[in-house]
Amino acid sequence: DAGVIQSPRHEVTEMGQEVTLRCKLISGHNSLFWYRQTMMRGLELLIYFNNNVPIDDSGMPEDRFSAKMPNASFSTLKIQPSEPRDSAVYFCASSFGYSPLHFGNGTRLTVT
């Protein structure tokens, strides 16, 4: 099992640009979580899906953020337009039912 795969590992972009982060779930997992990690706020849940359906998106900061699951094994998190305060490490995690969450290695986003 390859684990949760995130890409890119690092992303540097200029303010105003669109950023797309990608995540491939572990085969057989049906829940997908996007977390954001910053020094100030720690790990925050942005949104999560179960069986491709968004269950809770209350953590999404604002309309500039959107997440999709076009199929059962893949998700994207898009920021448009990006701002410097979006700089953080973004983690994707997957699970099946109440099994523990398995995390990807994260994407470090820097917006200048």
Place this chain on the structure above:
Amino acid sequence: AQTVTQSQPEMSVQEAETVTLSCTYDTSESDYYLFWYKQPPSRQMILVIRQEAYKQQNATENRFSVNFQKAAKSFSLKISDSQLGDAAMYFCAYRSGGSGAGSYQLTFGKGTKLSVIP
């Protein structure tokens, strides 16, 4: 909403010694799960140990064990025979045991940075 508090931003331990990291949580639920995750400098999030609230017996995983005090809402992590590879951020996390997909997410504490002194 549930909250998780880790009151020790940083801790240090001598190699081969034992260290305990603290975690408290606030919940009105009786059924839930608790976790400790480790994040080394590589930033990968690694599950260390989990505890089901309905189990009275404390979970153990090799050198890692927990002291789960349900009434006190306390969930501390003990690392025995500390090794240099244990140096990392440690996060305590809570998950509801309620039914349905609305209960699957984790709520994390702010973390404790553990340093291991050779």
